[in-house]
Amino acid sequence: MAELPRLVLAREHIQQGLTPKILARRCASGALVRLRQGVYVDGEAWGSLQPWDQYRLRVQAAAETFTAPTVFSRHSAASVWGIPTVGHRHPVHALTFQNDGGRSRAGVRRHYADPAGVKVFRHDGLLVTGRVRTVLDLAAFTPFAEAIVPMDHVLRPDGARNLPPLSKEQLLGEIEGNYAAAAARRITVAIEFADPQSASAGESYSRALMHVAGFETPALQHGIRDADGLIGYSDYYWDSARIVGEFDGMEKYMKPEYLRGRTPSQAVVDEKYREDRIRAAGPTVVRWVWADLTMPGRLERKLAAAGVPRRRTRSAR
Structure with missing residues (x-):
C-alpha cells in the first residue's frame, strides 16, 4: 500500500499566515490540490498517486x-x-x-x-x-x-x-x-x-463478466503441461474447447511478489516464452487487459471470437 501524503488543513495553517488567497493561488498554480473545503494536498504528491x-x-x-x-x-x-x-x-x-x-x-x-x-x-x-x-x-x-x-x-x-x-x-x-x-x-x-482462487481484482471482475455474458464457467489456476513438464497455471481454462484465458494486469510486471527478483522486461520475456509453450502444447490462448473490461462488450467479443463455449439454456438441456 502506498504511503499517503499528509493533508494540508487550512485551520492548522491560519496562524502561519496561510490565508485563503494564498491557498487559492497555490491551487491555481498546481502546488496544492483542494480535496474539500479547507483540506488540501501537495499537488505533485497527489499526481503520483494511483486512482x-x-x-x-x-x-x-x-x-x-x-x-x-x-x-x-x-x-x-x-x-x-x-x-x-x-x-x-x-x-x-x-x-x-x-x-x-x-x-x-x-x-x-x-x-x-x-x-x-x-x-x-x-x-x-x-x-x-x-x-x-x-x-x-x-x-x-x-x-x-x-x-x-x-x-x-x-x-x-x-x-x-x-x-x-x-x-x-x-x-x-x-x-x-x-x-x-x-x-x-x-x-x-x-x-x-x-x-x-481468483488472484486479483482484474481476474475476479473478468470472471464475473464472463458469467453475466453467459459463458461456461472456466477452471481457475489450471496446470498446463507439455513434454518438458509444467508450463504454469492459467488464469482460466475451458477444457471442452481447450482454451486458455489470461488476464494481463500490471501487477504481473510491476509488483515484487510477481517479479520474484526479475526486472519488468525479464517478466515480459518470460511471459511471452510461457505463452509460446502453451500454444505449442495445443490450447488456444486469449488475453485481455483492464481496458477490455471497462469497454462494454469488448471482453465478450474477444472470448466469443476465440471460441469460448456458452452455457446451454434450460430448454436445450
Whole structure:
C-alpha cells in the first residue's frame, strides 16, 4: 500500500499566515490540490498517486471536516480496509443512524443503517464498517460483476495487511435481519459465486463478466503441461474447447511478489516464452487487459471470437 501524503488543513495553517488567497493561488498554480473545503494536498504528491489511493485520501479528507464521529461504509470502508472495488469516481459513503432516508451533501452519500446490526471498527484511524458488513453492503447495492471483486478478495488471506480470510459461512451468517429480501438474495448469489482462487481484482471482475455474458464457467489456476513438464497455471481454462484465458494486469510486471527478483522486461520475456509453450502444447490462448473490461462488450467479443463455449439454456438441456 502506498504511503499517503499528509493533508494540508487550512485551520492548522491560519496562524502561519496561510490565508485563503494564498491557498487559492497555490491551487491555481498546481502546488496544492483542494480535496474539500479547507483540506488540501501537495499537488505533485497527489499526481503520483494511483486512482484508488486518491479516493482513499478523499475519504481521509472528509473525515477531517466532520465534527461528529462518522462511520464510513461501502466503497469508502473498502478503501480503508484495502479491499479492491471497481471504479474510482465513487462518492464518499458513510452511515447515518437516523431513519430519515439518508442524506447526500458535499460529495458524501449517507445511508441509513439500524445501529443494532452494525459492528463498528477503528481501522487506520477511521471508524468503518467491518470487512463482513462492507462486502455484504457492496453485494447488496452494486452490480453483480462489481460485487464479486471485493467478495473474492476477502475469501483470501490479505498478507499485505496481515488480515485472515473470511469464510462464506461468516458472510452468510450476517445477512439475516440486516437486509431486505431482495438485497439478501443478491448477496447470497454473490457469495455462492465467489471464489478465492481468483488472484486479483482484474481476474475476479473478468470472471464475473464472463458469467453475466453467459459463458461456461472456466477452471481457475489450471496446470498446463507439455513434454518438458509444467508450463504454469492459467488464469482460466475451458477444457471442452481447450482454451486458455489470461488476464494481463500490471501487477504481473510491476509488483515484487510477481517479479520474484526479475526486472519488468525479464517478466515480459518470460511471459511471452510461457505463452509460446502453451500454444505449442495445443490450447488456444486469449488475453485481455483492464481496458477490455471497462469497454462494454469488448471482453465478450474477444472470448466469443476465440471460441469460448456458452452455457446451454434450460430448454436445450
